[in-house]
Amino acid sequence: MTIFRRRLQETGKEMSYEASKMALEEAGLELKDVDSVVLGSAPDAFDGIHLKGENLLDGAGGAGKPYLRVFVGGGTAVFSPIAGWWHVASGLADVCLVVAEEKMSSCFPHPQSAFGHIWDPILDRPLKPNLVWIFAMEMNRYMTVHGIKKEDIARVAVKNKRNALDHPCAQLAADLTIEDVLNSEVLAWPVQMLDISPPSDGASAMILASEEVAKKLTDDLVYLSGAGWCIDSTMWTDRDLYFPEYVARAAKMAYKMAKIENPPKEIDVAEPYDPFDYKELHHMEGLLLCDKGEAPILTREGVTERDGDLPVCPSGGLLGVGNPIAATMGIKACEIYWQLAGKAGKRQVPNDPQVGICQAWGDLMQYGSVLIMRRG
Amino acid sequence: MSFTHWHGDMEAQYIYTAGIAGERFFRELKDNGKLVGTRCPKCDITYVPPRMYCEKCFAELDEWKDVPLEGEVVAHTEVHVDIEDNKLAEPFVIGFVRIDGTQGGLVHYIKAPEVRNGMKVKAVLKDDRVGSILDIEHFAP
Ligand SMILES: [Zn+2]
Numbered sequence: 352m353t354i355f356r357r358r359l360q361e362t363g364k365e366m367s368y369e370a371s372k373m374a375l376e377e378a379g380l381e382l383k384d385v386d387s388v389v390l391g392s393a394p395d396a397f398d399g400i401h402l403k404g405e406n407l408l409d410g411a412g413g414a415g416k417p418y419l420r421v422f423v424g425g426g427t428a429v430f431s432p433i434a435g436w437w438h439v440a441s442g443l444a445d446v447c448l449v450v451a452e453e454k455m456s457s458c459f460p461h462p463q464s465a466f467g468h469i470w471d472p473i474l475d476r477p478l479k480p481n482l483v484w485i486f487a488m489e490m491n492r493y494m495t496v497h498g499i500k501k502e503d504i505a506r507v508a509v510k511n512k513r514n515a516l517d518h519p520c521a522q523l524a525a526d527l528t529i530e531d532v533l534n535s536e537v538l539a540w541p542v543q544m545l546d547i548s549p550p551s552d553g554a555s556a557m558i559l560a561s562e563e564v565a566k567k568l569t570d571d572l573v574y575l576s577g578a579g580w581c582i583d584s585t586m587w588t589d590r591d592l593y594f595p596e597y598v599a600r601a602a603k604m605a606y607k608m609a610k611i612e613n614p615p616k617e618i619d620v621a622e623p624y625d626p627f628d629y630k631e632l633h634h635m636e637g638l639l640l641c642d643k644g645e646a647p648i649l650t651r652e653g654v655t656e657r658d659g660d661l662p663v664c665p666s667g668g669l670l671g672v673g674n675p676i677a678a679t680m681g682i683k684a685c686e687i688y689w690q691l692a693g694k695a696g697k698r699q700v701p702n703d704p705q706v707g708i709c710q711a712w713g714d715l716m717q718y719g720s721v722l723i724m725r726r727g
Numbered sequence: 728m729s730f731t732h733w734h735g736d737m738e739a740q741y742i743y744t745a746g747i748a749g750e751r752f753f754r755e756l757k758d759n760g761k762l763v764g765t766r767c768p769k770c771d772i773t774y775v776p777p778r779m780y781c782e783k784c785f786a787e788l789d790e791w792k793d794v795p796l797e798g799e800v801v802a803h804t805e806v807h808v809d810i811e812d813n814k815l816a817e818p819f820v821i822g823f824v825r826i827d828g829t830q831g832g833l834v835h836y837i838k839a840p841e842v843r844n845g846m847k848v849k850a851v852l853k854d855d856r857v858g859s860i861l862d863i864e865h866f867a868p
Pocket residue numbers: 767768769770771781782783784785786
């Protein structure tokens with residue numbers, strides 16, 4: 352993966368190239384060995400190029416190959432490798448290169464102006480909505496239902512930004528206190544500046560190979576053992592925001608495939624999507640890694656620290672490494688691969704992980720994608 | 728910015744229709760100061776804003792129902808900055824109001840000395856209505 356920054360000099364194609372090249376080198380492959388390419392990237396409006404999948408194609412190594420662009424909002428970060436997996440699992444490709452790219456800084460002066468157009472044009476847009484509003488309402492609802500204190504949510508931001516100090520690509524790594532988060536600027540209460548991940552430019556890539564090909568390349572195999580995805584209605588107003596049922600459905604689909612019956616016991620490391628600190632907690636619950644309302648307690652008890660019983664976001668997450676929407680594949684799917692392969696360096700969790708899970712979330716608070724991996 | 732770059736835009740304008748169900752919703756709001764929804768008898772769901780189909784069973788919905796202007800605040804936020812992160816002179820509250828007797832509701836401004844989840848509010852309508860969501864001024868206790 353590339354570094355994540357507010358603005359990179361590289362074009363989207365160039366970032367895609369850099370990430371793809373790194374992935375190929377790590378796998379010991381060349382572009383000619385790639386049978387198909389999946390590219391994940393969020394709305395065209397960020398890069399400011401309609402049909403940006405086609406624009407990015409050459410940098411992503413897709414020229415002259417079966418090529419597919421996928422896009423499910425923030426969920427793209429984990430849906431892209433799922434789409435790559437079905438290329439290989441179906442037997443269609445022996446090697447699939449999955450590339451995820453986002454250049455949010457092209458959108459001027461701020462990518463919020465693109466987010467301003469995701470709303471229903473008749474019902475919502477006359478109110479001049481800001482994306483932060485709905486997350487603030489979801490966070491407010493989650494806190495209300497379980498009686499959660501703000502400081503127990505702020506703890507997640509402190510943890511992840513500190514974990515990110517060990518990530519070479521990090522944009523917002525920092526050693527902060529809970530007070531720093533609680534004293535940061537109020538954007539839309541209860542959301543404050545340090546509760547949020549920053550918009551970024553960046554790209555990431557991974558190689559998926561059939562078992563036969565992978566065995567020739569490495570002795571340390573990591574298998575994709577379960578995949579799930581689910582989307583709920585765009586009419587988010589018709590459901591209760593305190594629990595992401597669609598994430599739970601995606602998780603159950605993945606657990607079934609991976610033959611996992613007791614997720615809290617069987618999952619050794621987790622990378623749930625954390626664009627906001629409360630989302631990590633919300634998604635731990637959605638992934639059935641704990642009971643509803645229990646995630647803040649586990650966090651307070653240190654269970655989710657890198658050396659805890661269930662390390663959560665050891666990468667530093669979106670909160671610490673950055674949030675180039677689709678490209679966060681690098682700190683979700685790629686991180687779980689690196690953790691299971693024992694390649695996570697300073698970020699390596701010490702519990703000798705055998706099974707890991709990653710998840711991304713997107714569209715209008717309605718989409719969950721889940722991928723489970725296990726060491727071979 | 729020091730990188731060689733080019734300022735551009737993707738110029739395009741749009742006209743959005745309110746749709747089959749939306750047309751009736753906004754006409755009722757404008758002409759009669761009423762909120763209406765559609766009901767799926769099979770799933771026993773009343774959709775507000777109304778929809779022409781049930782998303783659960785895919786029935787086409789033609790049962791129209793007057794619904795009250797009253798509802799309950801389910802979630803809310805107090806907004807302190809604008810879309811470009813500039814501090815607002817005066818914060819305002821936006822919230823989701825579940826309309827009584829329905830499974831739906833509206834996102835709108837809420838005006839009250841103190842806004843709490845669970846509080847009862849009512850839509851305050853403008854006198855001069857044009858058929859827009861802004862025909863509702865805000866919700867208030
Ligand atoms: Zn129905």
